[in-house]
Amino acid sequence: MPAFRPDDVPVFLLMVGRFHPLVLHFPIVLVVLALVAELVRWKGWLKQADAIMVVLLSAAAVTTLISVMAGFLLFASGEYAGLLMDRHFLAGAITGAAVFLALGFFLLFRKNPRFYPLYLACLITGNAAMAWTGHLGGSITHGEGYLTEYLPFLVKGSPSDAPRSEEEMLVFEDMIAPVLDAKCASCHNAERAKGRFRTTSLNELMAGGESGKSGIVAGDTSQSEVYQRVILPPGHSDRMPPEGKTPMTADEIALLAHWIQKGADPALRIAEVRQDGAIGSVVESLLPDLARYRRKAAVAKLRAEELRKELEVLATKLDVIVEPDTMADGDTYLLAMKFPPAPFTNDQFRELAPYSDVFSRASLVSSGIDDAGLYYISRMTNLRILYLQKTKVDGSGLIHLQKLPNLEVLNLSFTKVDDKAALDLLNFPALKTVYLHGTNTSPEVVEALRKYKPRLDIRMEEGPYL
Known part of the structure; x- marks a missing residue:
């Protein structure tokens, strides 16, 4: 799918994208209803069948198009990305194409019966593709494997972790x-x-x-x-x-x-x-x-294991380090560049979007991340430590990081952050330590920051990398 930055899309269109979860229900009903109506028409139980089928197929085609367009705008917002999203969009596009083809072949069938097999094949394909699209959409919303999370227990029986005897239980x-x-x-x-x-x-x-x-x-x-x-x-x-x-x-x-x-x-x-x-x-x-x-608890443990395997695959693909964050109390992860760092840009960072809430520490030192990429980092709501030394950041996108409620440590050493950008640090809700060595921030602004936010530890040193 083509890559978009959120600021490339007008805000009005981004708002339209938010209606995708609402409008998608209309084509679902209409596409299924068209297949049921075709069965009834084929049996001869429906009067004025052709006119009804034209109305159903036309309405299904129009609402499917609207749903696909709204879905694309939702994707363009940058809130969703990754392989699962790509498959969902492709399946939605196939659904739309099949429904439009079904409508076209039905109109041709009314004039020439030899088009009936093509019409029926497209109608059935549209329903199948719609079911697959819905499954992928549900996986995006609820997590991959939502429908099958209890399946291992149906096959293997109860969770394998046997409870302790009552005398040993705490x-x-x-x-x-x-x-x-x-x-x-x-x-x-x-x-x-x-x-x-x-x-x-x-x-x-x-x-x-x-x-x-x-x-x-x-x-x-x-x-x-x-x-x-x-x-x-x-x-x-x-x-x-x-x-x-x-x-x-x-x-x-x-x-x-x-x-x-x-x-x-x-x-x-x-x-x-x-x-x-x-x-x-x-x-x-x-x-x-x-x-x-x-x-x-066993289901949660199973999900955690599946998440670990997915992150291992993604880390190999992006040539980065993804491992459990040993500095955190919960089951969160560290994201870090290898040494020497592989090319890692905003576009590659988008692939991490479906997993944004599982990272508590990120070291993007010497990566290709710039200020546009800070938007995607702002989705990492559990991020506590962020190292951005020697990146292309100039500070114009620091405002995005103000959305991070848990960010405590930020390293901006050897970036082009200037006085104007540094003042945005005053609005970071949880920030405790920031490194500004080698930036374009003046001593006067550093002192002003220390005065107006005395609890913020501003360090004029290079700072840690991991």
Whole structure:
């Protein structure tokens, strides 16, 4: 597919592209209805069949064209890219061509019956291509393999990680953590840390998020933000999980409170808790739900393994380094150039777009990235550390990086960043350290930055590369 930069496309057309998920339902219904109507017409059960078929096929052709055009504009926004997107667009184009050909051959068939096989073949092809297009679109929206994520368990049976015996089971690891994974981790994980808070590990729970409050305070439920949020009344704006999500049950909340009051000890065993009066009956009622929570955890583990394999293939294709980020607590990845660096430009960076939320650290030193490429980097919402030394960046695109809610370290050494661009650093929400060695930034502006944002550590040194 041809490459577009978002600023090459008028904003109005980008807005039109956003209607693609809405308009695509019209051709889906009409194309299927045309095939059903053809079957009914062939059986002779439909009066004025030819006129009805012309209307259906014409409407299907027009709405398919509109949907494909809107889809192309959505692609041109730069929000979607990669092999899956390319296949989706190609399948949509095939669908549109088949529907238009079906309409044309049907009009010819009305004059000459020998065109009927071609008309029918195009109509069937259009329906098949539409089904494939829909599957690919669903994979883009929900993730590749969305329809088949439970298939391995149908073939192999239950998840292979056998639970420990009840005597060995731990309150946090075997009961509370699975509940948090099932009801909180969809919004507070490595890929989507709302409020800069994650529930994927005990350390992250203790640390808390952007509110500055600890998620869990050992021995004190009144100071434990997680507990305080889950006990808020329904409809409260701060209640977690929010409206529309499955809340924690009374028993789950009771167990969480008991564990916190007992010191939030990760080594606390279920066997000990069951001997502790009323909480024992709570544990008894929760045990049957563990299998369901384990299954969800097993699906997440399977997805993580598939993601790792996909990233390995992409890293080989782009000749870059992609590996787990050992400096991060969650399951995020590091993106880095090899040495000597291979050619790596904005166009190649677009191929990383479907995986933008899995990167927490990126070292693009000496790559071909320029300010237009910073738009694509701005989609990496979990990025904490970004090294751009010796790139083609001049600072005109730094405004895009202001959208990164977690970016803490930015290295711009040996770039053409000037005073005007450097002032944009004042608007970075989480930035703690920036390197400006070898840039066109004047000492006066550096001092002004230090004055107006004293918590920002501005370093006039080359800084690390990885």
